[in-house]
Amino acid sequence: MTAAISVTGLSCQYRDHLALDDVSFDVQAGSITGLLGRNGAGKTTLLRILAGQEFPSAGRVLVHGAPPAENEDVLRRLVFVREDQAYPDFKVRHALRVASWFYPNWSPARADALLADFELPAGRAIKKLSRGMRSALGIVIALAAQAEITLFDEPYAGLDAVARQVFYDRLLADYAERPRTILLSTHLIDEAAGLLEGVIVIDRGRVVVKASADDLRGLATTVSGPVLSVDDFTAGRDIWDRRQVASQASAVVVGPLDEAAWARAKSLRLDLAPLTLQQLVVHAAAHPASAAPAPTVPVNPWERTSA
Amino acid sequence: MRTWRDVARYHLVVPWLFLVMPWLVLAASFAVNWQIFARHAVTAARSGDTGGLTAFYIFFLVIGINSIGRSLPFGLALGVSRRSYYTGTALLGVALALAGGLGLTALQAIERATDGWGVGMRFFRVAYILNGPWYLTWLTSFVVLALLFTYGMWYGIVFWRWGVYGVIGFIGLQAAALIVALLSVAWANAWPDLGRYFGLTAAGLTGVLAGLVLLLLAGGLATIRRATV
DSSP states (O other): OOOOEEEEEEEEEEETTTEEEEEEEESSOEEEEEEETTTTHHHHHHHHHHTTSSSOSSEEEEEEEEOOOOOOHHHTTEEEEETTTOOOSSSSSHHHHHHHHHHHTHHHHHHHHHHTTTTTTSSSSSSSHHHOOOOOOHHHHHHHHHOEEEEEEEETOOOOOHHEEEEEEHHHHHHSSOOOEEEOOSSSSHHHHTTOOOEEEEEEEEEEEEEEEHHHHTTTEEEEEEHHHHHHHTTTTTTTEEETTTEEEEEEEESSSOHHHHHHHTTTTOOOEOOOOOHHHHHHHOOOHHHOGGGHHHSSHHHHHHO | HHHHHHHHHHHHHIIIIIIHHHHHHHHHHHHHHHHHHHHHHHOOSSSBBBBHHHHHHHHHHHHHHHHTTTTTHHHHHHTTOOHHHHHHHHHHHHHHHHHHHHHHHHHHHHHTTIIIIIIIOOSBBBTBBOOHHHHHHHHHHHHHHHHHHHHHHHHHHHHHHHHHHHHHHHHHHHHHHHHHHHHHHHHHTTTTHHHHHHOOOOHHHHHHHHHHHHHHHHHHHHTOOOOOO
C-alpha cells in the first residue's frame, strides 16, 4: 500500500512561534486517522499545509505522491473542512452549487440527503447560520465531495449530540461504501474513538504519539487498590502517574499487560482499567517527555497489516 | 481553462454585485446630474461637464477588491490553486471591463445623438480622454475599467494576507515608488521628454495605461502566490 499522505521533517515557523517542529508521519490510503492535541498544538496548521493553504518553512509534504501546494491535480482529490471556514456573502445552496463545479466526484443526491439530515435550510444566508449550522454545512460539503482524501478540522464545533451522531453515522456509511483517506482533528476524543483506526497526537508542534488505535487501547492501564498491593504490582514497571488517598492508591502502568500480570493483579485484589484514548491523549499532551511510548508502539501502525 | 471559467462563475453565482450594482451606481449618478441640468440650463459660463461618470469607474475598483475578500478562502478550500483563482478572476474582470466599456460607448453615442440627453449634458463624453470615435471610447474605457479592477484585486490580496497595516505599507510603497520616479525624472532633466510623452493623444495615454494593467496583473499574481488562508 502507498501512503496517501506522507509528511517528512515538516516545520512551520511564524515569526517567533514554531507552529510545527520536525513533524513526520505517513497516513495509508483508506484509513480513518485521528489528529489529536490541545488547542494551539498545531493541528490546524498541519491540515492547512496538507490542503495547500499554508506553506511550510521546512520539510516535505506529499499527498498522493506530489506536493499539494498550487497543484490542482492533488487539490481536486482532497477536501478540507475547517472550523473557521470563511464563506462569501451567499446562501447555503450557492455554496453547494459552487462546490459541485469543482469536485469531480460531487454527489448532488448525497448533498440533498445530508442537508435534510442536518435540517440545514438551503435558502438561508451563510452569515445568518448558527455556529453549529455552519459546521454542518462544512460536513455536507466534505461528504458530498466524495474526495479521495477528506480532512476535517474540528468539523462539529457547535453541533449538538444528535447532529454529531448523524455525522458519525454518515461518515462511516460513506466510508464503507467508498473507502477514502480521512484525517480528523477533534477534541471529542472518546466520542470519535470508535471511528479511528490510527491516532496522531501533536503537542506544541511535535508529534508525541503515532500509533494504531488498537495498540493505544492496551498501551496503559490504571491499577488501583491497597497501597501495598499497588506498589508491589508496579515495582519494576514504567509508571506515568501515581495517586494516593489514605490507604488506597492508583497508578498508571505503561506497556501491555500479559495474562500473568492480569492474574497477579487479581490475586492482589487490584482493579485494572485500560486507559481510554482520551485519557492517553491527555497524558501524552501533559507529559510529552515521559509519554514517548514510541518504543512500545510501531512507528507505522499500519505496517503490520499492510506488509 | 475549465477551472478559470468555474472561478468566474463562482463570482457570478450571486450576480448582484458584479453585474447589477455598477449599472445601478451609474444610473443613480446619471439621475442626479440630469436633474441638475434639467433645472439649470447650460450657459456660456457653465460647461456641460459633470464628472459623474467617475462613480462607475470607482465601482470597478470596489468589485475588484470584493473579488478577493471572503471569496478567496472558500475558493482555495474548493481545491482551486491561487494561480487559477487569480487568472479566472482577472479574466472575469477583463470581460466585465469589455462589457462595461461597450455599454459606456453606446450611452455616449446616445448622448451625442440626443444633444446631451436634451439638456446639453456631457456625462459620457469627457474632454480629452473620452471624446473620440466610438472604438477609441470603447478601448479607453475598457483599459481604464480593467486597470481599476486589477488594482482593486491587488488591494484585496494585500488586505487579505497582511491586513490594514499591509495596505498602509502597500500605499506607502507606491508613494515611495512615485517619489523615486519623480526625483529620477527631475535629476535626469527629463521633464521636457516626459512632457512630449504625455503630450500624446488619448490613444497614446490608453497605451500607457494598458502597460500599467499588465504591470498590476503581474504584481497581483506575485502577491497572491504568497497568500495563505
